[in-house]
Amino acid sequence: xxxxxxxxxxxxxxxxxxxxxxxxxxxxxxxxxxxxxxxxxxxxxxxxxxxxxxxxxxxxxxxxxxxxxxxxxxxxxxxxxxxxxxxxxxxxxxxxxxxxxxxxxxxxxxxxxxxxxxxxxxxxxxxxxxxxxxxxxxxxxxxxxxxxxxxxxxxxxxxxxxxxxxxxxxxxxxxxxxxxxxxxxxxxxxxxxxxxxxxxxxxxxxxxxxxxxxxxxxxxxxxxxxxxxxxxxxxxxxxxxxxxxxxxxxxxxxxxxxxxxxxxxxxxxxxxxxxxxxxxxxxxxxxxxxxxxxxxxxxxxxxxxxx
Numbered sequence: 392x393x394x395x396x397x398x399x400x401x402x403x404x405x406x407x408x409x410x411x412x413x414x415x416x417x418x419x420x421x422x423x424x425x426x427x428x429x430x431x432x433x434x435x436x437x438x439x440x441x442x443x444x445x446x447x448x449x450x451x452x453x454x455x456x457x458x459x460x461x462x463x464x465x466x467x468x469x470x471x472x473x474x475x476x477x478x479x480x481x482x483x484x485x486x487x488x489x490x491x492x493x494x495x496x497x498x499x500x501x502x503x504x505x506x507x508x509x510x511x512x513x514x515x516x517x518x519x520x521x522x523x524x525x526x527x528x529x530x531x532x533x534x535x536x537x538x539x540x541x542x543x544x545x546x547x548x549x550x551x552x553x554x555x556x557x558x559x560x561x562x563x564x565x566x567x568x569x570x571x572x573x574x575x576x577x578x579x580x581x582x583x584x585x586x587x588x589x590x591x592x593x594x595x596x597x598x599x600x601x602x603x604x605x606x607x608x609x610x611x612x613x614x615x616x617x618x619x620x621x622x623x624x625x626x627x628x629x630x631x632x633x634x635x636x637x638x639x640x641x642x643x644x645x646x647x648x649x650x651x652x653x654x655x656x657x658x659x660x661x662x663x664x665x666x667x668x669x670x671x672x673x674x675x676x677x678x679x680x681x682x683x684x685x686x687x688x689x690x691x692x693x694x695x696x697x698x
Contacts, residue, residue, distance in 0.1 A: 392510050392513070392541075392544060393510065394432045394472065394475055394506070394507040394510045394511075395503050395507060396682055399573050408531045412481075417646070420451070423450065423453065423454060424454065424458070425449055425680050426450065427447065427450050427451060427454070430443060430446060430447045430450065431440035431447060431496075431497075431499060434447060434496065434499055435496050438492070438496055440459070445527075445530065445565055447499045447500055447668050448500050448527065448530050448531045448570075449530075451500035451531075452500075452531075452533070452686070455669075457462060457500070458498075458500070460501055460583035461497045462496055462497045463497050464494045464495075464497035464498040464501065464504075464589050464637070465494070466494075467490050467491070467493040467494035468490075468491065468494040468501075468504055468507075471487050471490030471491040471493075471494060471507065471508075471511070471615055472486075472491045472507070474486055474487035474490055475487040475507070475510075475511055475514075478579060479607040481514065481515045481516045484511050484512075484514035484519070485511070485512075487488075487506055487511045488511035488512050488517075488520075489625055490619045491507055491508035491511060492508065492595065493506050495508065500531055501531070502527075502531035502532035502535070503528075503532075505524050505525070505527040506524070506525065506528040506532075506541070507526035508524040508690075509521045509522075509523075509524035511524040512524055513548070518548045518551065519552060521548060522548050522549060522552075522652070523546050524547075525536065525541050525544065525545050526545065528541065529541055529542065552637045555585065555689065557690050570633075576656075579656060580655060580656030580657075581656075583657040583673075584654060584655075584656060584657070586657075587616050587654075587657060587673045588617050588618075589616060589617070590613065590614070590615055591613065591615075591616065591678075591694075591696050592611060592612070592613050592614075592696070593611065593612050593614065593664060593676075593678070593695050593696045594607045594612065594694070594695055595607070595612055595692060595693070595694050608629060609627060609628070609629045609630075610625055610626060610627045610628060610629075611625075611628055612624065612625055612626070612627055612694050613626055613646075614678065614694070616654060618652070619654050619655065620653060620654060621651065621652050621653075621654045621659045621661070622648060622651045623649045623650045623651070623678075623680075623694070624646050624647065624648050624649065624650050625646070625647045625648075626644070626645070626646050627642060627643055627644065627645045627646075628643060629643065630646075649664065650662060650663040650664070650669050650680065651662065652669065652670070654673075657672055657674075658670075658671075658672050659671055659672070659673070663680070663682050663684075667682055667683060667684050668682075668683050669681065669682045671691075676695060676696035677694070677695055677696070678693070678694040678696070679691055679692075679693050679694075680693075680694070682691045683698070
């Protein structure tokens with residue numbers, strides 16, 4: 392909506408002049424103008440008292456003639472009009488609005504300034520303030536020719552505001568859920584890491600029962616799990632030349648690191664024999680490593696914890 396430029400025109404016919412001279416103005420309550428003066432002074436002390444502002448507007452509507460606009464109020468309105476025309480950003484429109492607010496503290500009944508204040512607030516991205524200003528415009532100018540248009544615009548601003556509030560609320564709720572889910576996942580990760588942390592000892596589940604029985608006679612596996620890291624070491628516990636056929640060292644106590652990786656909530660990834668990628672998980676007392684061998688073969692290697 393565009394700001395208004397107030398134009399005052401007096402077109403008096405002889406008939407109107409005759410009526411003006413013969414019809415007396417209705418009697419006004421004594422002290423009404425003094426009351427208005429006091430209300431304005433009070434509003435200047437508490438400019439956010441919207442109920443008092445409404446009382447001022449209603450009281451002014453009952454006065455005839457209407458109170459004159461103070462020169463200082465006109466000056467602030469002129470400053471506001473200039474600031475509005477020069478504004479190029481929401482912040483600059485907000486500055487223009489502040490000038491209109493100063494004018495309206497001196498003449499809180501002046502409808503055109505409420506309209507222009509509403510436009511400035513809207514341009515500044517302050518729809519709720521714009522709605523309030525347009526509402527005061529309608530109150531201060533009950534016979535405004537554009538009243539219907541202004542009411543429609545208020546309705547549009549209210550709808551847009553409600554929609555934006557709903558979207559913002561949904562976005563905030565979604566973000567809150569995401570943060571809660573992230574926190575829950577992190578807590579579970581830490582709990583799982585704590586559960587499996589420490590030193591494990593276990594045996595490997597081989598491709599066949601015969602291989603498994605034979606191999607486990609000669610070596611076992613030790614796992615060191617802490618600080619988000621997992622290291623698997625093969626340890627020879629029984630020297631025998633038969634172990635050579637299984638790829639195990641023949642000397643008792645010999646230790647060879649099999650794989651290492653990063654652990655995250657019971658899930659790990661790393662490399663086997665420093666060249667073959669491995670990833671896996673720890674489920675209960677079983678460590679399952681999924682290996683992609685250099686030969687192209689893929690498979691799972693299971694290590695069962697010894698108790």
